[in-house]
Amino acid sequence: RSGRLRDGYNALSRSHGLSSVTQCIGLPPHSVMTWRNPDGRGDWLGLKSLFIQETAKRGLLTFGVHNLCLAHSDADVEAILTVYGEVMPILRWAVAHEKVDSLLEGDTVKPVFRKP
Numbered sequence: 001r002s003g004r005l006r007d008g009y010n011a012l013s014r015s016h017g018l019s020s021v022t023q024c025i026g027l028p029p030h031s032v033m034t035w036r037n038p039d040g041r042g043d044w045l046g047l048k049s050l051f052i053q054e055t056a057k058r059g060l061l062t063f064g065v066h067n068l069c070l071a072h073s074d075a076d077v078e079a080i081l082t083v084y085g086e087v088m089p090i091l092r093w094a095v096a097h098e099k100v101d102s103l104l105e106g107d108t109v110k111p112v113f114r115k116p
Contacts, residue, residue, distance in 0.1 A: 003028035003075075005066055008081040016088040021095060023049065024066070033103040038095060046100040047091060049108045054087040063109075 009024040009031075023041050024031050028037035033051075055062050061085045068077075073077060094100045101108075 005077050005080060008077070009033065010083055010097040012081070012084050012088050016092045018088060018092055018095065022051075022091070026066075029066075029068050029081045032043060033079065035064075045108050045111070046104060047095065049098055050094055050103055051087060053103075053105060054090050055083055058083045058086060070113075081087065 006026070006028055012018070013019045013022050013024075015097050020036065021044075022033060022035050024033050033048075035048045035051075037043045037044045052063060060080060091102070094103050
């Protein structure tokens with residue numbers, strides 16, 4: 001299940017032309033979404049913030065990490081991937097039109113464990 005979630009995220013990222021901006025890496029039970037600044041355009045923390053905002057609007061609270069266990073069902077994985085599939089077009093549009101910040105309804109997430 002966990003490998004399907006990581007691989008499903010990456011498939012959605014590729015199919016929406018976002019693989020240069022976001023990928024899911026790591027081991028299947030514990031994977032992390034990465035966010036990169038494409039060609040100097042946009043802010044990766046802004047894009048991550050937009051992703052968190054839009055997934056929360058759809059009832060999925062995430063901060064970009066998958067911690068799966070045997071209690072997670074195939075239906076859980078499908079529900080998560082469905083939300084990701086709804087959010088990816090919003091991210092694609094925001095990146096293509098350089099509108100990430102204007103779509104944010106709150107503050108940009110801040111790094112916790114990094115030095116400024």
